[in-house]
Amino acid sequence: LATLYLVATPIGNLSDFSTRAVETLQSVDQIACEDTRTSGVLLQHFQISKPTFSFHQHNEHQKVKHLMNLLNGGLNIALISDAGMPGISDPGFLATREAHQNGHEIIAIPGPDAATTALAVSGLPCDRFIFEGFLPPKKGRQTRIQEIAESDITSVVYESPHKLVRFLEKLHEYAGDERWVCVARELTKKFEEKDRAQLGELLPRWREKKSIKGEIAVVIAGKTYSE
Numbered sequence: 220l221a222t223l224y225l226v227a228t229p230i231g232n233l234s235d236f237s238t239r240a241v242e243t244l245q246s247v248d249q250i251a252c253e254d255t256r257t258s259g260v261l262l263q264h265f266q267i268s269k270p271t272f273s274f275h276q277h278n279e280h281q282k283v284k285h286l287m288n289l290l291n292g293g294l295n296i297a298l299i300s301d302a303g304m305p306g307i308s309d310p311g312f313l314a315t316r317e318a319h320q321n322g323h324e325i326i327a328i329p330g331p332d333a334a335t336t337a338l339a340v341s342g343l344p345c346d347r348f349i350f351e352g353f354l355p356p357k358k359g360r361q362t363r364i365q366e367i368a369e370s371d372i373t374s375v376v377y378e379s380p381h382k383l384v385r386f387l388e389k390l391h392e393y394a395g396d397e398r399w400v401c402v403a404r405e406l407t408k409k410f411e412e413k414d415r416a417q418l419g420e421l422l423p424r425w426r427e428k429k430s431i432k433g434e435i436a437v438v439i440a441g442k443t444y445s446e
């Protein structure tokens with residue numbers, strides 16, 4: 220039996236990579252990377268030279284087989300994604316499930332993730348929350364936004380910059396002017412930004428922007444929250 224390590228990587232700031240994460244990557248036999256080129260930058264920075272292989276969402280089923288063969292052969296493998304915690308809106312779930320089913324040890328090396336980082340800086344209630352990840356692009360999208368608007372507890376959504384305004388507009392339709400929202404952009408990076416306000420005030424600000432770039436997590440307070 221072998222060990223599958225789920226190693227969190229920085230969501231923007233390389234200094235967030237932990238000592239234990241580096242030591243783990245140095246100790247394993249191979250590293251499964253969501254994107255070997257993206258991870259190459261990180262591995263080079265920390266002078267980690269280990270065999271890597273690609274493990275992305277589009278070929279996850281097929282790659283799980285390969286990964287299981289390696290584990291079953293007694294090799295210890297680390298799984299890393301492009302950023303943050305593997306398995307969180309990233310490949311990892313299938314591999315982890317199969318590793319459990321095959322009796323391997325699974326060890327997480329925790330680290331940054333955009334969802335709890337955004338939640339923590341939002342200044343919105345963090346005692347309970349729903350992680351929505353990326354909403355479906357078409358079918359079911361509206362229903363999910365409605366559910367978020369109806370929720371009594373805080374929600375966290377990952378959204379791409381070019382869809383942010385459309386998302387806020389739909390949310391505004393269901394949740395109204397008063398709803399508290401925090402848009403967290405480029406967390407841990409040079410141009411980190413938090414815009415925390417009620418939708419009636421926040422939405423026009425984002426509508427007016429000529430271009431919106433970077434990585435964005437949106438925190439939406441529950442329906443009954445007020446301040």
Ligand code: SAM
Nearest residue numbers: 230303304307332333377378405406434435436
């Ligand atoms: N596994 C990652 C995690 O643990 O958060 C999430 C990966 S998901 C493919 C990438 C999305 O996470 C981005 O589109 C954005 O919504 C969010 N995200 C990642 N880095 C971020 C950052 N520095 N600031 C704000 N949101 C970020």
